[in-house]
Amino acid sequence: MPLRNTELLSEVLQKHVEDHFDGKLLPFARKCGMSRSYLSEIIHVRRANGTVVEPTMETLLKLSQAMGMSLEELLGRAGYLEPQAEDVWRLRDMLRQLPGPVRELMRKDDGDRYIVLAEELRREQVDPEALIAFVRSLKRQP
Secondary structure, eight states: OOOHHHHHHHHHHHHHHHHHHHHHHHHHHHHTTOOOOHHHHHHHOOOOSOOBOOOOOOHHHHHHHTSSOOHHHHHHTTTTTTOOOOHHHOOOOOOOOOOHHHHHHHHHTTHHHHHHHHHHHHHOOHHHHHHHHHHHHHHHHO
């Protein structure tokens, strides 16, 4: 696996540990079924002797399961999978349909937090129409 992807994986894992484990590696390592030291090596990209850590597919599967996502989703977030052309076009079409201020906000913020929110809503199977109705009802309240 190329170093670039290993570094992207590191970023994905660091964010997950920060968001879900208050930055503590040991609870996440236990959930993954691996040692804290090995998880630390993956996150820091290198072993103590300086060699690059290249996790196996089995390790990546353990990480994805502990993060509550599919292996494909983790591989995609970490840059191991290239997006399919039809996915890129579908995303472009979706972005064009967003109101101008939302598109501008996503451009400024790279849209990362909105993508994470959308993924969490999908994982929790939140009905988009119900969410829209809920947000609109909040806007009407004094």
